[in-house]
Amino acid sequence: MSVVATETLRERYERVAAGGELADLWRRLRRNRAAVVGAGIVLVFVLLGVLAPVLVPYNPIQGNLNDRLLPFSGTHWLGTDELGRDLLSRILYGARVSLQIQIVAVVLALIVGVLLGSLSGYLGGYVDSLIMRCMDILLAFPGIFLALGIIAALGPGLVNLMFAAGISSIPQFARIVRASILSLKEREFVEAALALGSGSNRVMFRHLLPNCLAPIIVQSTLRMATVLLTASGLSFLGLGVQPPTPEWGAMLSNSRSYLVVAPHVATIPGVAIMVVVVGFNLFGDGLRDTLDPRLRQ
Amino acid sequence: MIAYILRRLLMLVPVLFGVVLVSFSLLHLVPGDPAQIMAGEVATAQDIARIRAEYGLDKPLVVQFGHFVWNAARGDFGISIQSRHPVKELLFQRLTFTLQLSLASILVASTIGLLAGIISSTRQYSVFDTASMLGALFGISMPIFWLGILLILVFAVKLHWLPSGGTGSLRYLVLPAIALGSASAAVIARMARASMLEVARQDYIRTARATGYAERVVIFRHALKNAMIPVLTVFGLEFGYMLGGAVLTETVFSLPGIGRLLVEGIFMRDYPVVQGAMMVVGTTFVLVNLLTDVAYAFFDPRIRYD
Numbered sequence: 001m002s003v004v005a006t007e008t009l010r011e012r013y014e015r016v017a018a019g020g021e022l023a024d025l026w027r028r029l030r031r032n033r034a035a036v037v038g039a040g041i042v043l044v045f046v047l048l049g050v051l052a053p054v055l056v057p058y059n060p061i062q063g064n065l066n067d068r069l070l071p072f073s074g075t076h077w078l079g080t081d082e083l084g085r086d087l088l089s090r091i092l093y094g095a096r097v098s099l100q101i102q103i104v105a106v107v108l109a110l111i112v113g114v115l116l117g118s119l120s121g122y123l124g125g126y127v128d129s130l131i132m133r134c135m136d137i138l139l140a141f142p143g144i145f146l147a148l149g150i151i152a153a154l155g156p157g158l159v160n161l162m163f164a165a166g167i168s169s170i171p172q173f174a175r176i177v178r179a180s181i182l183s184l185k186e187r188e189f190v191e192a193a194l195a196l197g198s199g200s201n202r203v204m205f206r207h208l209l210p211n212c213l214a215p216i217i218v219q220s221t222l223r224m225a226t227v228l229l230t231a232s233g234l235s236f237l238g239l240g241v242q243p244p245t246p247e248w249g250a251m252l253s254n255s256r257s258y259l260v261v262a263p264h265v266a267t268i269p270g271v272a273i274m275v276v277v278v279g280f281n282l283f284g285d286g287l288r289d290t291l292d293p294r295l296r297q
Numbered sequence: 298m299i300a301y302i303l304r305r306l307l308m309l310v311p312v313l314f315g316v317v318l319v320s321f322s323l324l325h326l327v328p329g330d331p332a333q334i335m336a337g338e339v340a341t342a343q344d345i346a347r348i349r350a351e352y353g354l355d356k357p358l359v360v361q362f363g364h365f366v367w368n369a370a371r372g373d374f375g376i377s378i379q380s381r382h383p384v385k386e387l388l389f390q391r392l393t394f395t396l397q398l399s400l401a402s403i404l405v406a407s408t409i410g411l412l413a414g415i416i417s418s419t420r421q422y423s424v425f426d427t428a429s430m431l432g433a434l435f436g437i438s439m440p441i442f443w444l445g446i447l448l449i450l451v452f453a454v455k456l457h458w459l460p461s462g463g464t465g466s467l468r469y470l471v472l473p474a475i476a477l478g479s480a481s482a483a484v485i486a487r488m489a490r491a492s493m494l495e496v497a498r499q500d501y502i503r504t505a506r507a508t509g510y511a512e513r514v515v516i517f518r519h520a521l522k523n524a525m526i527p528v529l530t531v532f533g534l535e536f537g538y539m540l541g542g543a544v545l546t547e548t549v550f551s552l553p554g555i556g557r558l559l560v561e562g563i564f565m566r567d568y569p570v571v572q573g574a575m576m577v578v579g580t581t582f583v584l585v586n587l588l589t590d591v592a593y594a595f596f597d598p599r600i601r602y603d
Contacts, residue, residue, distance in 0.1 A: 133311050133312065133315065134315070136311075136312045136315070137311075137312055137315030137316065137318075137319060140312050140313075140315065140316050140579045140582060140583050141316075141319070141541075141575065141578065141579050141582065142537045142538050142539075142540045142541035142578065142582045143538050143540070143541020143542055143544075144541045144542075144544055144545070145540070145541050145544070145559075145575065145578055145579070148544065148559060148560070148563065148575075149319065149320075149323055149571075149575050151563065152323055152559075152562075152563045152568075152571045152575075153322075153323045153324075153326035153327050154326065154327075154328070155327075155328075225438070229440055232440055233440065233441070233442060233544075233545050236440075236442045236545065236548070237544070237545070237548060237560055238564070239560070239563060249440070249442070252440075252442060252443060252446065253442075256446060256549075259446065259449065259450050259454060260454055263450060266446050266450070267447075269443075270439075270440060270443030270446065270447070273440050273443065274435065274438050274439050274440065274443070277437075277438035277439075277440075278434060278435065278438040281434065281437065281438055282434070
């Protein structure tokens with residue numbers, strides 16, 4: 001049987017008064033070494049993506065055909081690809097493109113998913129059944145298939161990829177928010193708010209949703225990893241980001257023919273994807289351990 | 298048990314209806330005239346009119362949907378625009394291969410995942426435990442297509458032990474099964490470890506140890522059976538996700554599966570193939586989830602009464 005750790009009111013007061021709730025959360029997060037490593041990776045990834053236009057040593061789109069498939073060197077730190085383009089520049093710009101895709105897709109999924117989940121959980125009844133059946137339908141298509149179907153209808157490209165990845169992520173947010181709302185809406189503070197004359201909108205947005213922030217934050221972080229894998233997978237298939245825009249999955253696809261003569265071209269984009277996904281997974285797991293009250297001591 | 302299965306089947310009906318609706322909608326969400334897109338850029342007005350009549354695109358949307366549902370129920374998904382073969386035949390051939398690949402992958406995933414998870418739980422915080430959980434983390438994070446490329450580089454190109462792609466004997470399935478099964482092995486390992494650790498804390502396990510049973514007996518006769526119940530749900534889910542991952546694996550290893558058929562259909566604007574593939578995969582996934590739920594209820598009777 002798991003033990004639910006509790007603290008007295010006085011202990012909680014002293015802890016929070018010592019530095020506030022956020023400072024307390026930060027202190028506990030810092031004690032989780034894996035989460036700190038994950039946060040570090042995510043931070044580096046975001047910085048590289050944001051500063052890519054400043055950091056790139058060469059134009060990531062223009063190449064020199066005389067410099068095709070060069071190995072690591074002082075001139076090209078990570079070598080060059082099959083069209084003579086600097087690999088380091090394309091990796092950095094690829095980080096920028098991936099970051100854009102992740103942010104747009106996750107924000108889209110978050111807004112729509114939280115809205116649907118809130119309505120479903122708070123209103124219940126037919127609304128709940130209708131919304132959850134729609135989410136079940138979206139979840140009936142495994143993994144990348146739903147995104148493929150959307151791309152099939154709308155066509156490949158960066159914007160459609162963001163949209164497809166976002167739509168594929170909506171059910172996860174909706175379910176999590178619904179579960180949180182269902183557990184919170186019977187609590188005394190909601191009853192008190194209603195008794196004081198608060199309308200449904202105020203109760204939902206002012207009282208319920210702020211208390212659902214923890215699972216939403218954790219899901220957003222973990223979802224960033226999934227979206228990166230989905231987007232790079234679709235680009236690998238040729239249905240995502242279109243050339244010559246650098247994208248890590250597309251770079252892997254183009255490099256397959258040169259696996260023997262230049263394995264670094266097929267290895268480095270994959271390492272980049274894996275490291276960033278590990279970072280988001282570690283950070284997300286760490287946030288879950290920190291924000292989940294059942295694991296607090 | 299029968300009542301539980303019937304309840305789950307009833308809940309399946311709206312979901313399957315939704316799968317059919319989404320598959321039908323794909324063609325009609327395409328910007329522009331679907332008949333013109335299917336006919337191609339160099340098609341004449343007569344070609345477009347023929348396509349429109351052949352695929353019933355000149356009828357009202359509701360009538361088109363009715364025909365689509367009726368035909369789908371009979372397994373008739375139309376004729377492929379590219380190959381002119383019945384889509385049903387193409388889907389059946391390709392789905393068979395994808396299911397073989399998924400089964401091989403779940404075998405790989407369950408063998409590695411269960412072994413790693415059980416050993417990790419019995420040697421908590423040991424070097425093996427740390428290494429296997431780290432391996433699980435990287436397994437979940439590694440893109441399938443990149444792992445496939447690495448496996449080809451090492452085992453096919455450098456060592457010449459296994460073929461790099463194509464079909465034939467079981468040897469051709471080894472590398473694709475490892476690539477596709479690795480992420481699921483990681484999930485199963487984590488789930489098995491967590492589940493075994495949870496079960497190991499139970500009073501009946503402490504009693505079993507106190508009565509003098511050997512550790513092996515305690516683990517395999519008492520702990521494992523109970524720990525497997527939540528792991529069983531993961532098996533079912535992972536089999537379904539393997540259908541999704543098969544798209545990328547089939548592309549890397551040039552395998553004739555349904556995922557690759559879907560991608561080819563998207564590139565060729567062969568919408569009957571795309572619709573058929575989406576419907577078949579969606580239906581398969583839903584049925585696999587149903588079987589998993591039924592199996593879960595069989596092993597844990599408390600579920601039937603929820």
